Amino acid sequence: MTVTTVQLSYCVNTEELYRHYDQQAEPQPVFVELDLEDGVLYASYDPEVGNARPAEVGNGRTRRYCLTGKDYSGERVIPTAEGANRLLERIAPLAQRVLDGASIEWNGHNRVGVLDEDAQDAEETIKALVEDADLGEDGAIELWDMDSIGEAWTAEEAGITARTSDEELERIEARLLEEFRADQEQPTAVIRGLGEHLRAVRDELNGPVDVFWSVVRGAQPVAAVRPEQAGVSVPEHVRVWAAGHGVTGKESDPVLVVAPQEDAEDLPGEVAWEVGVLDRDEAERVAVLLAAH
Incomplete structure (x- = not known):
């Protein structure tokens, strides 16, 4: 027989047993485990997707008891730390009976956990307590x-x-x-x-920012800046479009300006406009200049 005393390992954080992996319809199942070799009794979520089990569980050296309860909406019940700890304390005397009647034996292939009759009876009671556990007030995640x-x-x-x-x-x-x-x-x-x-x-x-490219005549409007003032690179298709409206790239009239689409204003002297995007850093430099106008 194993000679050990149940050691409770309590949960600490309210939602530590809640894990919901991407692409999964439900949160991960929660179980209570009892290690026959060191006597530790604890609750955890299953880190595996599917039916995979560690060798120590498959060989019975660690006893696993799964919570299967559902809430009123059909969702899997996930205990809070407080609810899980209540359950562990309720199980502890039964877990001690399991340990008292347990042994680790070699079966010719593996070291396996073996329970005597009283330990088996205690384990059946644990399973009944865990499967549809009464977790008490604030004992389950909402x-x-x-x-x-x-x-x-x-x-x-x-x-x-x-x-x-x-x-x-x-x-x-x-x-x-x-x-x-x-x-x-x-x-x-x-x-x-x-x-x-x-x-x-x-x-x-952090994504691209929608802007208006505009060709304007006369004084530069306060609601837009010239791209070279903000260190903004002008896409080739915008250069071609602006050139078609008389922008030569020199200090002459008309000129090309840019402004964010958000809170955009009508620009005095606007000849034409085109939608576009700037990367976030360029847009922030434009915004700094606009704020200083």
């Missing part, structure tokens, strides 16, 4: 989708800029989730896809 929370956060509301780092995004995600939990009075809420949404917001800020 899952929300981005499309179910109402209007999503904009870059300004979230405090995201084009220069926001991945580490800063993680802190912003944590802050927004805490604010959402407080607003909804759901301390165990998790918003599926929130991190992806925030990264998309940041990436959009």
Whole structure:
């Protein structure tokens, strides 16, 4: 028999058992495991997609008990840290019976876990407790989708800029989730896809910026800048188009100017205009010059 005492390994973070991989319809299953060799009893999510199991589970040296409960909407129930810890404490006396009646034996091919009759009875009780576990108040994650929370956060509301780092995004995600939990009075809420949404917001800020290229006569308008003033490269097709409207590239009339499409104004002396894009750095240099006008 194994000679050891159950060692509880508690969960710490509210949503640590929640993992939802890309391209998967549901979050990863959650299980409770008991290691017959060191006596550690703990809860974890399954890191594998599909039915793969580690050798120690397949050989019974580690006993795995899967949570199979569903919520009112048919979603897989994911325990919070508090709910999982309650379950571990409820299981612990039964897990001790399993350990007391367990041995590790060589079967001619592998070292396998073997249970005596009382240990088997205790294990069956554990399975019944775990399969549709009573996790108690605030014991399960409340899952929300981005499309179910109402209007999503904009870059300004979230405090995201084009220069926001991945580490800063993680802190912003944590802050927004805490604010959402407080607003909804759901301390165990998790918003599926929130991190992806925030990264998309940041990436959009780093994407190309829509602009208007314009040919103007007379004084340079204050709502646009000449590309050479901002160090902006002019695409060849825009050069050809501008030349067709009399722009020679010299200090002469008319001239080529550029301005962001957002908050664009009618330009005095405009002869023609064309839509285009600038990369983010070029657009920011244009914006700096416009702000100084």
